[in-house]
Amino acid sequence: MGENEPQSPDGVRYFRLSEIEEQNSFKSTWIIINNKVYDVTKFLEEHPGGEEVLREQAGGNATESFEDVGHSSDARQMAASMMIGELHPDDRHKIATKELVVYLAGSRSGRSHGHAALPHLHLRERRSVMSSEKRGQMENGLKEPQEQEEEQEEDLDDELDASRLERFMRDRRRARSLPAYPAALLDGVSGGDGRKRVKFADSMGLNLASVKHFSALEEPQIPSKVLSRHRSFPPQQDLLSDLCQSFKSGLDTDRLLACFPEPRDSERRVQRLRVCLERVTISQFDVRGQIRVSSGCSDKEVGVRYTFNDWLSYVDAQALPVAAEQPGCGGERFGFTVYTPPFMDPSSSVHFAVYLKSEEGEFWDNNEGQNYTLRYRSMPGTTPFVSAAFYAT
Numbered sequence: 074m075g076e077n078e079p080q081s082p083d084g085v086r087y088f089r090l091s092e093i094e095e096q097n098s099f100k101s102t103w104i105i106i107n108n109k110v111y112d113v114t115k116f117l118e119e120h121p122g123g124e125e126v127l128r129e130q131a132g133g134n135a136t137e138s139f140e141d142v143g144h145s146s147d148a149r150q151m152a153a154s155m156m157i158g159e160l161h162p163d164d165r166h167k168i169a170t171k172e173l174v175v176y177l178a179g180s181r182s183g184r185s186h187g188h189a190a191l192p193h194l195h196l197r198e199r200r201s202v203m204s205s206e207k208r209g210q211m212e213n214g215l216k217e218p219q220e221q222e223e224e225q226e227e228d229l230d231d232e233l234d235a236s237r238l239e240r241f242m243r244d245r246r247r248a249r250s251l252p253a254y255p256a257a258l259l260d261g262v263s264g265g266d267g268r269k270r271v272k273f274a275d276s277m278g279l280n281l282a283s284v285k286h287f288s289a290l291e292e293p294q295i296p297s298k299v300l301s302r303h304r305s306f307p308p309q310q311d312l313l314s315d316l317c318q319s320f321k322s323g324l325d326t327d328r329l330l331a332c333f334p335e336p337r338d339s340e341r342r343v344q345r346l347r348v349c350l351e352r353v354t355i356s357q358f359d360v361r362g363q364i365r366v367s368s369g370c371s372d373k374e375v376g377v378r379y380t381f382n383d384w385l386s387y388v389d390a391q392a393l394p395v396a397a398e399q400p401g402c403g404g405e406r407f408g409f410t411v412y413t414p415p416f417m418d419p420s421s422s423v424h425f426a427v428y429l430k431s432e433e434g435e436f437w438d439n440n441e442g443q444n445y446t447l448r449y450r451s452m453p454g455t456t457p458f459v460s461a462a463f464y465a466t
């Protein structure tokens with residue numbers, strides 16, 4: 074590949090775009106970042122941001138996505154070790170990115186919109202290559218500059234503002250979990266000394282931008298978004314303390330009953346399967362369940378296996394014994410709680426099955442082979458934070 078292509082004066086290998094576009098499989102995955110070509114095939118599984126995001130860019134220009142994430146200098150050093158050449162100069166125009174002039178209003182005297190901490194962003198297109206889709210996104214909530222002449226006079230200010238904007242955007246970027254760096258990639262990269270790095274995020278998952286110190290006399294203000302989330306979903310009663318009771322959900326009892334087994338059936342099911350899901354309850358924040366197992370063996374592990382991504386990956390969470398047992402309810406009970414991520418696609422589901430592992434073997438209740446499924450449902454017209462919950466289907 075690329076043998077017939079010219080090289081740059083300093084010996085860098087050039088690849089034609091068509092050639093790069095072919096490297097889009099698991100066997101060979103190349104991406105372009107800032108006109109440099111990277112072979113990320115061996116890095117796919119180790120990428121802290123996941124294999125999928127790289128696969129989506131395979132064979133194409135990943136510059137914008139790479140920069141959007143705000144990769145660290147460590148990440149950039151890693152990337153350097155995967156560079157195999159550059160995009161042929163004749164093909165660079167084919168992947169040219171858009172250039173935007175960024176205006177920050179509200180930062181100059183007399184232009185304030187009354188939100189000192191949240192500047193209004195004014196974006197103006199300099200080139201006309203922006204796609205209409207992109208333009209739609211950019212213009213969403215953003216305004217055109219009002220007076221062109223005034224803006225030209227203030228070019229210097231704009232430069233200053235652009236750096237403020239960059240800082241602002243960085244602060245408002247969604248906080249990301251910190252990577253577990255693969256040891257092999259850390260040779261010679263700073264930060265690989267095994268020390269833990271910690272990041273803070275607010276209730277919406279955004280990076281902590283500043284720290285405010287409250288005095289003892291000052292009442293902390295709870296943002297209305299956070300309050301409304303709690304108001305919409307009052308805490309449910311503690312179902313785990315109420316054994317042998319019907320499945321309950323403040324959200325959709327009928328549908329739950331249709332999907333989950335009848336609790337009075339659990340006697341029969343636990344005899345047959347040795348383990349069964351007896352009850353489940355759902356709130357916007359978590360899914361709680363009660364598992365019943367046949368009494369007997371002392372050394373056992375009871376838990377739930379669940380996935381938020383259709384079993385691409387899954388988690389086994391151990392269930393803990395429920396303290397009190399009511400008379401007339403044979404077997405032992407274990408409770409589990411699965412916390413649902415705050416940011417889910419509207420179509421997301423959680424699938425799960427419950428298990429018992431003992432010296433006699435492994436036993437499962439997987440809803441007769443179909444697993445238990447809860448679908449995430451958004452309610453239109455409200456913000457995602459107060460509008461969605463899991464529903465049984």
Ligand code: HEM
Nearest residue numbers: 111121122126135138139142144145148151152249250252
């Ligand atoms: C050779 C190319 C790449 C390398 C070496 C690389 C490396 C890394 C590293 C080390 C991190 C951890 C955070 C950090 O240190 O910045 C990271 C995070 C991430 N990367 Fe990349 N990356 C590459 C390309 C990409 C591309 C093309 C995309 C998007 C299409 C991407 C998306 C992400 C995302 C979304 C995260 C955040 C994961 C999280 O913390 O939740 N990366 N990457």
